[in-house]
Amino acid sequence: MQNFTSRMQAVQSPLIPIIGELIRTNPGTISLGQGVVYYGPPPDAIARLPEFLADPENHKYKPVQGIPPLLSAIEAKLKADNGIELNGQNCIVVTAGSNMGFMNAVLAITSPGDEIIIQTPYYFNHEMAIAIASCRPVLVATDENYQLRPDAIAQAITERTRVIVTISPNNPTGAVYPEAALREVNDICRDRGIYHISDEAYEYFTYNGVKHISPGAFPQSSERTISLYSLSKAYGFASWRIGYMVIPEHLLVPVKKIQDTILICPPVISQYAALGALQVGIGYCQEKICAIASVRQLALDSLKRLEDLCSIAPTDGAFYFLLKVHTKLGAFELAQRLIREHRVAVMPGTTFGMEDGCYLRVAYGALQKETVAEGIERLVRGLQAIVDSNH
Numbered sequence: 131m132q133n134f135t136s137r138m139q140a141v142q143s144p145l146i147p148i149i150g151e152l153i154r155t156n157p158g159t160i161s162l163g164q165g166v167v168y169y170g171p172p173p174d175a176i177a178r179l180p181e182f183l184a185d186p187e188n189h190k191y192k193p194v195q196g197i198p199p200l201l202s203a204i205e206a207k208l209k210a211d212n213g214i215e216l217n218g219q220n221c222i223v224v225t226a227g228s229n230m231g232f233m234n235a236v237l238a239i240t241s242p243g244d245e246i247i248i249q250t251p252y253y254f255n256h257e258m259a260i261a262i263a264s265c266r267p268v269l270v271a272t273d274e275n276y277q278l279r280p281d282a283i284a285q286a287i288t289e290r291t292r293v294i295v296t297i298s299p300n301n302p303t304g305a306v307y308p309e310a311a312l313r314e315v316n317d318i319c320r321d322r323g324i325y326h327i328s329d330e331a332y333e334y335f336t337y338n339g340v341k342h343i344s345p346g347a348f349p350q351s352s353e354r355t356i357s358l359y360s361l362s363k364a365y366g367f368a369s370w371r372i373g374y375m376v377i378p379e380h381l382l383v384p385v386k387k388i389q390d391t392i393l394i395c396p397p398v399i400s401q402y403a404a405l406g407a408l409q410v411g412i413g414y415c416q417e418k419i420c421a422i423a424s425v426r427q428l429a430l431d432s433l434k435r436l437e438d439l440c441s442i443a444p445t446d447g448a449f450y451f452l453l454k455v456h457t458k459l460g461a462f463e464l465a466q467r468l469i470r471e472h473r474v475a476v477m478p479g480t481t482f483g484m485e486d487g488c489y490l491r492v493a494y495g496a497l498q499k500e501t502v503a504e505g506i507e508r509l510v511r512g513l514q515a516i517v518d519s520n521h
């Protein structure tokens with residue numbers, strides 16, 4: 131068979147399955163690797179399933195954009211939780227998770243060779259989606275606390291730039307961007323005639339009284355802001371594949387073309403479940419996030435013992451810490467040794483575009499307090515043993 135090359139050769143392979151395989155071959159490993167929550171959907175979501183099954187019509191294709199009752203529930207949620215109102219210039223599209231929302235957005239607003247500004251550390255699936263669309267990711271480094279640098283973003287814009295991407299609260303750093311910085315990004319986008327894609331998958335996951343801000347709520351932002359949301363984290367919905375996007379009205383036709391071709395419609399059974407989840411609303415997530423907050427504090431207290439070996443920027447969101455380890459070891463090698471020698475898994479920072487220096491992402495959303503305590507203890511002892519012996 132002839133060897134064809136394809137655009138996919140330029141796309142990085144995610145490390146998560148490789149780390150997953152290492153975890154499987156080293157039984158007893160505690161995973162601080164995957165970005166998932168410890169809980170599943172609310173019972174009210176599951177209670178919707180008989181209703182789905184009772185109507186034989188539900189086995190047929192449904193609207194590309196999402197079923198009307200879910201669109202209405204999302205509209206109410208956006209108004210109440212995000213301050214975003216439908217105003218004739220914007221609209222909602224239900225997607226099969228917010229990764230799909232990102233892909234839809236990139237395909238809808240770019241041509242091959244266009245540039246997309248993402249911040250480092252980046253979310254690897256964003257970088258991959260940009261490469262899949264044959265566009266060029268332009269990397270702009272965040273500051274020492276992983277906050278946005280609007281001046282550097284503005285300087286990175288060229289004739290080919292179509293969009294600036296932000297993620298707040300952030301994966302992999304946990305940084306939550308303040309209103310002023312997000313307004314600056316929106317202003318830059320308006321002045322330069324480009325879009326702002328705002329990924330808000332972790333919208334409810336903030337700590338220490340810090341507030342999540344939706345740039346789609348700023349006045350006159352509907353024309354240029356694409357806001358992405360997900361039920362995966364907030365409602366323990368990762369495998370149900372439901373997210374949604376708020377897009378400028380003029381993008382509805384291209385986004386529907388893409389979604390119709392790739393998905394036809396988001397899974398209808400999952401949309402029924404999503405309706406149940408949204409009707410329970412933010413209270414469900416807040417209760418769970420209180421538990422995650424105490425796990426976070428426990429992890430932070432233990433990580434203090436590593437002060438000499440690594441720095442942890444103070445961030446207030448998502449369920450991640452990004453450790454900068456003071457070592458010459460490569461992040462992937464260190465992550466492999468932590469699994470093999472100390473039975474604890476974290477993600478190497480190279481996955482998130484951190485090539486310069488050794489970074490590790492610690493995820494604490496998936497575990498109960500006792501397991502996290504043990505996992506962090508192994509991480510602390512492991513780093514002390516490995517990094518100290520390499521000094």
Ligand SMILES: Cc1ncc(COP(=O)(O)O)c(C=O)c1O
Pocket residue numbers: 165226227228229230253297300301329331359360361362368372373
């Ligand atoms: C920033 C960010 N966006 C999107 C996603 C994917 O969300 P979904 O499951 O809705 O596709 C993740 C998952 O980890 C994420 O971290």
